[in-house]
Amino acid sequence: MLKGINPLLNAEILAALRAMGHGDDLIIADTNFPSDTVARHTTLGALLRIDNTTAAQVVEAVLSVMPLDTFVDDSAARMEIVGSPDEIPPVQQEVQPIIDAAEGRPWPMISVERFAFYERAKQAYCVIQTGERRFYGCFALRKGVIPPDES
DSSP: OOTTSOTTOOHHHHHHHHHOOTTOEEEEEOTTSOHHHHHTTSSSOSOEEEOSOOHHHHHHHHHTTOOBOTTSSOSEEEEOBTTBTTOOOHHHHHHHHHHHHHHTSOOOOEEEOHHHHHHHHHTSSEEEEEOOOSTTOOEEEEBOOOOOOOO
């Protein structure tokens, strides 16, 4: 256990987050997402897991140590519902305020069509599969930068 680090962030997750660079995508996926298949296409090439958690819990843990990319509008994305692209299900409603809090301002997630989301996920640095059982608990987060200390 490390002081100040969310206990959901195991050694493998922390290593991946540390290795990611500015502009790299991280996918946080629900239990129904084809995580293992997609993860084999990612930069890391292996699936990471945080079982027995909701997507919101994992997003909160990740954003406690990883900044979002503020140079682009698509640094926080959600998989849109097939046939209802404007509908935002409860699992996604839970995650939005976590993203807003991490950024210190409203930062709306963009929606990404299901198959386009799969393609974005294959280009990601890595995939973290959660224990989220609600449908459409899938998110893409793009890593930002940590500015230098003020002198």
